[in-house]
Amino acid sequence: MLDFAYLVHFKAERGKHGKGANKNGKNGKDLIINVPVGTVIKDDKGSFVTDLNQDGIEVIIANGGRSGKGNTSFVRSTLQAPSFAEKGEVVRGRWIELELRLIADVGIVGFPNVGKSTLLSKLTSAKPKIANYPFTTLYPKVGMKEEEDFSYIIAEIPGLIKGAHKGAGLGIKFLKHVLRTKILIHVLEVSASSQRDPINDFIMLNNEMKSFNRELLKKPQIIVLNKIDLLQDDEEIKRVKKFFSEKYKKKVHLISAIFSEGLEKLCIDIKDILRKTKKKEIKKTKIKKEYIFKEQKLIKIKKEGKAFRVIGDEVERAVIMTDFNNPQAVSYMQRKLDKLGLNEKLLKYGAKEGDTVLICDKNFEFIPEKGM
Numbered sequence: 512m513l514d515f516a517y518l519v520h521f522k523a524e525r526g527k528h529g530k531g532a533n534k535n536g537k538n539g540k541d542l543i544i545n546v547p548v549g550t551v552i553k554d555d556k557g558s559f560v561t562d563l564n565q566d567g568i569e570v571i572i573a574n575g576g577r578s579g580k581g582n583t584s585f586v587r588s589t590l591q592a593p594s595f596a597e598k599g600e601v602v603r604g605r606w607i608e609l610e611l612r613l614i615a616d617v618g619i620v621g622f623p624n625v626g627k628s629t630l631l632s633k634l635t636s637a638k639p640k641i642a643n644y645p646f647t648t649l650y651p652k653v654g655m656k657e658e659e660d661f662s663y664i665i666a667e668i669p670g671l672i673k674g675a676h677k678g679a680g681l682g683i684k685f686l687k688h689v690l691r692t693k694i695l696i697h698v699l700e701v702s703a704s705s706q707r708d709p710i711n712d713f714i715m716l717n718n719e720m721k722s723f724n725r726e727l728l729k730k731p732q733i734i735v736l737n738k739i740d741l742l743q744d745d746e747e748i749k750r751v752k753k754f755f756s757e758k759y760k761k762k763v764h765l766i767s768a769i770f771s772e773g774l775e776k777l778c779i780d781i782k783d784i785l786r787k788t789k790k791k792e793i794k795k796t797k798i799k800k801e802y803i804f805k806e807q808k809l810i811k812i813k814k815e816g817k818a819f820r821v822i823g824d825e826v827e828r829a830v831i832m833t834d835f836n837n838p839q840a841v842s843y844m845q846r847k848l849d850k851l852g853l854n855e856k857l858l859k860y861g862a863k864e865g866d867t868v869l870i871c872d873k874n875f876e877f878i879p880e881k882g883m
């Protein structure tokens with residue numbers, strides 16, 4: 512996304528003018544802006560518009576202007592030799608907001624300090640900071656796990672604690688990233704290393720995720736009990752295993768991230784589950800191309816001082832495409848605006864003869880029976 516920090520204006524090529532002997536001008540080339548998969552498009556008010564969450568999706572965010580019609584298109588029985596032509600439409604630009612949301616196949620979740628970064632650093636070549644205090648990792652960290660026949664992205668999701676869905680810790684800032692992962696590795700640490708209980712931690716964190724979005728709990732979760740090197744006996748392991756098998760019919764991976772113990776089996780499990788979810792997804796992927804900002808057919812009128820400001824794509828287009836040096840073109844525009852219902856609308860809104868009407872950068876005097 513760095514590219515967009517320096518360049519914020521994008522302009523497609525202009526079309527070429529038409530020529531004599533009924534020749535059409537050429538269309539300008541489309542301007543295609545590449546963005547990373549995971550980019551969310553919002554409008555200038557920050558409202559969600561669309562989500563480019565798969566490779567190959569193409570959306571049109573601003574349509575080029577219509578070309579103007581040449582004079583011969585205006586020949587009527589009453590107008591044999593029109594001496595005017597429409598100008599090409601000049602379209603308004605549009606501000607959009609691009610937000611890059613992380614897309615990882617696997618999300619590592621767990622309370623602070625349980626060893627998420629350590630695990631990520633052992634599974635991938637990522638080098639997150641590791642330290643013995645909570646909130647060492649402040650932003651999601653991503654790494655790529657590459658195997659001969661399969662590779663996937665793993666992300667450490669930091670800052671999840673009790674009350675996260677209400678903004679505690681790093682809050683919901685990163686919970687939305689969790690939504691985009693396919694599976695979760697839920698890291699718990701053995702009680703011996705902290706005052707906390709892995710079973711309570713598991714229940715509490717799942718409650719947080721559920722309160723943020725129920726969909727999160729539908730993701731397959733692989734349960735990992737970390738730091739087993741700190742245990743003197745296997746009572747703790749028995750207790751945790753019993754809980755997960757009785758309550759969830761789930762197995763628990765016993766690992767020591769720091770000593771890379773138990774990671775091979777964990778990776779086999781990750782791969783298996785990912786393969787299943789990937790297969791399901793491939794069927795869904797279809798390249799979409801759609802126009803995502805619809806044209807405003809409505810005519811809106813607002814007071815601007817004593818004048819009446821008219822807003823509406825069709826009305827504005829009619830004005831922009833008119834050559835005001837040519838009286839025939841102007842009267843053509845007047846009829847068009849009347850057909851679009853503008854005069855009626857202005858009268859309803861209280862406009863009187865002689866009032867000023869503003870459309871785009873033009874001022875008009877309102878004459879109801881003639882139009883402007």
Ligand SMILES: Nc1nc2c(ncn2[C@@H]2O[C@H](COP(=O)(O)OP(=O)(O)OP(=O)(O)O)[C@@H](O)[C@H]2O)c(=O)[nH]1
Nearest residue numbers: 623624625626627628629642643646647648768769
């Ligand atoms: N004994 C032992 N210590 C571990 C193990 N895994 C991680 N640690 C230690 O636990 C502490 C926290 O590890 P991190 O990997 O930074 O934990 P984290 O979950 O990423 O923590 P935050 O980013 O703060 O949420 C560090 O001191 C690690 O060295 C393990 O398997 N055994």
Ligand SMILES: [Mg+2]
Nearest residue numbers: 627628647648
């Ligand atoms: Mg960390």
